[in-house]
Amino acid sequence: MYEHNQPVVVEELELDDPKENEVLVRTAASGVCHSDLSVVTGTIYYDAAVALGHEGAGVIEHVGRNVTGFQPGDTVILSFVSYCGNCRMCQMERVCLCQTYDVPRGFLLDGTYRLHNSSGDGILQMARIATMSEYMVVPEQNLVKIDPHYSLEKAALVGCGVTTGVGAVLNTAKVEPGSTVAVIGTGGVGLNAIQGAVLAQAERIIAVDIAEKKLNFAKNFGATDVVNAAETDPVEAVRELTDGLGVDYAFEVIGNPKTIVQAYDMVRPAGSAVIVGIAHHASEFSIPAQRFVSSEKRLIGSFYGSCQPRVDMPKLLNLYTEGKLKLDELISRHYRLEQINEAFADMEAGENARGVIVF
Ligand code: APR
Ligand code: ZN
Ligand code: ZN
Missing domain, CATH: 3.90.180.10 (Medium-chain alcohol dehydrogenases, catalytic domain)
Structure with missing residues (x-):
């Protein structure tokens, strides 16, 4: 380069x-x-x-x-x-x-x-x-x-991809059997987060992407539900799929401040948003500070799984x-x-x- x-x-x-x-x-x-x-x-x-x-x-x-x-x-x-x-x-x-x-x-x-x-x-x-x-x-x-x-x-x-994706689920988040999981961005790394969720015996695995082709890959790798974020608001869609509560774990596997906040928004109280995607080195995201405490949500970075x-x-x-x-x-x-x-x-x-x- x-x-x-x-x-x-x-x-x-x-x-x-x-x-x-x-x-x-x-x-x-x-x-x-x-x-x-x-x-x-x-x-x-x-x-x-x-x-x-x-x-x-x-x-x-x-x-x-x-x-x-x-x-x-x-x-x-x-x-x-x-x-x-x-x-x-x-x-x-x-x-x-x-x-x-x-x-x-x-x-x-x-x-x-x-x-x-x-x-x-x-x-x-x-x-x-x-x-x-x-x-x-x-x-x-x-x-x-x-x-x-x-x-x-x-x-x-x-x-990279397999270790980063599977490791985010098994090593960083330590997802428990029976959990509900969302994966935002189901490319080479995100598909491996889905595989990790299958290995962890998650009960629901919701794949979120903007490309229909990627959502089809996601189903083949074990996603139980798919959400096309180009067509619907992914946060609302994930809430609807979880009786209004939100998922136990959401993995952001894109590297975009907007989808990082979506990951945070779609987890339930005391749930974990795990950020895997590598955003621009100068980018930032913000979340409401008071709600961060009262929801007890966890926001975790995951590097190399x-x-x-x-x-x-x-x-x-x-x-x-x-x-x-x-x-x-x-x-x-x-x-x-x-x-x-x-x-x-x-x-x-x-x-x-x-x-x-x-x-
Ligand atoms: N909402 C949902 N999905 C999106 C959005 C969005 N706003 N923008 C992009 N995507 C999807 C793409 O359609 C694609 O399927 O995110 C996926 C990204 O996949 P890849 O391009 O294959 O990237 P990948 O190699 O998996 O890396 C993902 O992990 O290691 C890091 O630097 C890497 O930040 C990158 C991330
Ligand atoms: Zn890589
Ligand atoms: Zn050292």
Whole structure:
């Protein structure tokens, strides 16, 4: 991505060898997630130029000095957070909330580039990985080793969408059996929140989207009711479906202040609104302060499904093996890397559950 809000460019880059504690990975597949598009639009801000992609899987080609636990030939999912291992959040096993995460953005951990273009300019890597590249040099800690028998295009989706969506329900909200749940935005991540709600044995799962095609996907993933927010007020519709009370849990999986407030409005007193979507970095939302107290509603952020990548990702793949988690059905279309702009256009048009770039 050389310029915000312009088509992205596919070109050959120079890639340095892995340094200490870094690994060279040959990418097998990369999901196309809305967060990638959000980098292009500046919603998630990176300086240009940046190599995109944060949902991927591949095979290790080469390891740098002092890499322990990985060797060439290992199959891995890429996690999109790096962590220090020492801070209070890391000590609490909340590595995705590491206090050192996200500064500086897009450089490797030593603050330098591994990618360079033909003019010699450094290219940042989204989330220090850049899964929309044939090869990546990444920190060892961003790797999750998986059993080699898994299809890597399916495993790639676990790198963001599946873990983020399922984790929001099971880890962040800890939805109880019998609960009523609404999911606003049933794209690649939201469909996984629906799957999470199925796994949690929620009784009602209400899918809210503005695209009829997405609502059909939602039914296939376990939604018991659907609401087309382009046609009706979703807050009223959800209230009607819950005898006027509101749902126990609402998940916002778009990243829009308006739908965040809708999520809050559609939960019952003492219910939880869980915000998964990543809104523009400068956007804000507001809720009535007095009512916040008197309704005892909870408003919770959920980042990366509150996951521990090396614990949760293999577990999710195991659920897939047991037939309890749908991954095949998530992939609507395969793309070649050269088709990335088409993949983004399809995402904006709401064509796919998930699109996947295969290398
Ligand atoms: N009301 C209801 N649904 C909406 C609305 C709206 N106002 N606006 C958009 N949507 C729906 C779209 O129709 C689409 O189905 O939200 C869905 C978003 O899905 P995707 O584009 O596939 O995005 P996804 O990859 O699932 O990411 C969703 O999670 O990780 C974050 O940055 C990511 O904020 C993004 C969110
Ligand atoms: Zn993502
Ligand atoms: Zn830390």
